[in-house]
Amino acid sequence: MLNLSYRFKLLLFVVGIVVVLEAVSYTSARTVIRDAVTEQAREDLRRGGDLFSQLMNNRARLLALAVGVMVEDFGLREAVAIGHPATIESALQNHMARIHADLAVVLDGEGKVIAGSALIPNADSELFSTLIDKNGYALILVEGRLYQFMLAPIFAPEYVGTAGVGFEIDQSLSVYLKHLTNLEVSFVHVLPESLLYLNGTLSEQEQVSLLASRDMAINTAGTIWQTEHMLGNTVQLSAEPHKIVASLQIPISSAMQPFSVLDTQLFGLTISFVFFATLLSLLVARSATKPIQVLADAARDMADGLYGRRVVVHSNDEFGELADAFNTMQHAIAEREKKIVYQLQHDSLTGLENRSQVLPQLSRLLSVAQASNASLAVLAVDVNKFTQINDTFSSAAGDEVLRQVGTRFQQILPTQSVVIRMGSDEFLLLISLGAESEMLSVQEQLQRNFDESFLIEGAPMRIDLNIGYCIYPQAGDSPELLLRRANLALKHAQQTDVFIAEYQQGWDEAHLKNLRILGEFNSALEAGQLAVYYQPKVGAKDKAKVCAEALIRWIHPELGFINPETLIQLLENAGQVGALTRWVLSRALTNMVELREQGIDIEVSVNLSALDLLEDELPDYVASLLQEHNIAAAKLCLEVTESALMRDAEHSLANLHRFNRLGCALSVDDYGTGYSSLSQLKQLPVSELKIDKSFVLQLDQNKDDQFIVQSTIELGHSLGLSVTAEGVENEASGAILRSYGCDTLQGYFYSKPAPLPEFSLWVKNYIANVHSWSANE
Secondary structure, X not given: OOOOOHHHHHHHHHHHHHHHHHHHHHHHHHHHHHHHHHHHHHHHHHHHHHHHHHHHHHHHHHHHHHHHHHHOOHHHHHHHHHOOHHHHHHHHHHHHHHHOOOEEEEEEOOOOEEEEOOOHHHOXXXXXXXXXXXXXXXXXXXXXXXXXEEEEEEEOOOEEEEEEEEEEOOHHHHHHHHHHHOOEEEEEEEOOOOEEEEEEOOOHHHHHHHHHOHHHHHOOOOOEEEOOOEEEEEEEEEOOOOOEEEEEEEEHHHHHHHHHHHHHHHHHHHHHHHHHHHHHHHHHHHHHHHHHHHHHHHHHHHHOOOOOOOOOOOOXXXXXXXXXXXXXXXXXXXXXXXXXXXXXXXOOOOOOEEHXXXXXXXXXXXXXXXXXXXXXXXXXXXXXXXXXXXXXXXXXXXXXXXXXXHHHHHHHOOOOOEEEEEEOOEEEEEEEEOOHHHHHHHHHHHHHHHHOOEEEOOEEXXXXXXXXEEEEOOOOOOHHXXXXXXXXXXHHHHHHOOOEEEOOOOHHHHHHHHHHHHHHHHHHHHHOOEEEEEEEEEEOOOOOOEEEEEEEEEEEOOOEEEOHHHHHHHHHHHOOHHHHHHHHHHHHHHHHHHHHHOOOXXXXXXXXXXXXXXXXXXXXXHHHXXXXXXXXXXXXXEEEEHHHHHHOHHHHHHHHHHHHHHOOEEEEEEEOOOOOOHHHHHHOOOOEEEEOHHHOOOOOOOHHHHHHHHHHHHHHHHOOOXXXXXXXXXXXHHHHHHHHOOOXXXXXXXXXXXXXXXXXXXXHHHHXXXXXXXXXX
């Protein structure tokens, strides 16, 4: 659609109205003039008709007088009476010459022509006889010529004959009548089926037009008629013996001719008025739309975020009011936008800048540091145990902690520093340093100030922080890299529970490696890169007892051996460990079938993570696998750690009971490294405790480990549980464990984890050796 400006539309509207009004005015004036001219022409035609009739009557009277004189001529009467043709002819010619007649005739008493002018012999003799019966006057046609003709009787003294004379109605008469009436004159012979133009003043084209208007010109005789180009008045001159009419016409163009100058002047005035009206409209439209244009420009500036342009309209009308209202609106929008931008960029709780400003501020300070060859410290901060503060006190107390922590950062850090609340209990500090060595004083100041208690809701409270930091340029030169490395340092501080930790070379590479491991896990699982290895568990007392623990192994084609603990931890953090657990369970049960076919029917342990214990569908999945492979549930031992049980104790315990009802053996793995109490341990539906290898690896050398292990074994037995020690590396440690009454031993002293074929071979060899030892004993 054509996009027209308001100014153009206004101009078009005004000019359109002017043009329409002027067109109506001009058309109305022309119509009035045309009607007046037409009426005047009609009047002229009526007067012309009257004058024409009067003229024709005068000619008729003159003709009657001439005929009367002729029939009173003694010589003519005597000649007619005695029938002397020569004398009649001579007298006739004399009278014609005297009265300038165009046609003359003498008839005998019987109506026969006895003398006449040159055309008489060719005339129809019955024509004159008819005229005698019609009072002697008529318009007749002789040889195609029209005559005004009159007859009179001749008495000598008795009736002896008739004499007649006629005047031709020719072109000269038509011209004379035109000059006399100022009208076009035409004489027309009306035939039954057509019209015959006798003579007149019309052009050939006009004659054709007149003859074509037979109905209007003939059937309306005695009235004014009108065609598209002509007005006319038809005067009937004769009905018999020939129907002759005279048509008086006036072309409409001729009638309008005197007014053509007036029409031209009127048209010129109309065009001039339209021109000046257009010019005036243009000026008015420009004046009227200028404030609108100013407002439109200001609106476009507002759309671009520019609010400094004040709209100035020098008028006291509605546009002035609109400009004032617009300026007020612009100011209000600017203030609201400032507020919105502030809210978008700042944390509503602490008033600090929020995470949306991390990259802009870090990029800005990084540019300053690069330009001045200075350093920049990026500190990632976490409020330690913030969730416990919320749970123990209240969310209001937690909010106050965050506010005061943010305020204290602002108070103790250098002026140019930037404090950003990242969300929840995390902050980001950006500190410009003249040199890297200045970071030491920053650390001391942070440590000193946060050793002081906070006053929260009227009570003193100590707030512990974990801080990880890195320094430009040593740790990187891009905002993203510095942020990632500061967060890695924070993660290290949290894991090691220290106040502050600096990023060390290699952490980022390990982090990227972990991301790669996590990203390629699913494809590696589908590609068969992962395998299940088995490490034997042997009886301490009953040496013929053999069990196994299923352990995951991933040999990456590029990264090589992937640490299982690292892999499981990554998958747990990403919420993807369930896929690995289901795969290990499926592979383990499949391998148990293969071992059973080889005569090795043993219990196999599979580790469950904390997330696995929270998956309500897992017990049903295990049940379906056991049924599918026709394996007794007691042959499957599920190992869970203390920390996994603490994630969601109630939910985890409910699923443990489901596994117990299924018939699976349950074991507490890595016992001694968690925080479970005896009361919690007593509630667990488990049948085994596994002492963590950290207490067993140097058991033969460490008295403390020996005390812990012995106590744990006694505790397990007192609870009715069997006890397994993992991490047995030598015969001495195995002997000590046997002496403490440990039930099962596991470690590299017996065998390292091996793939199924090697494990199967080891079991066969071990059983054979046990039988050999028994035979020797």
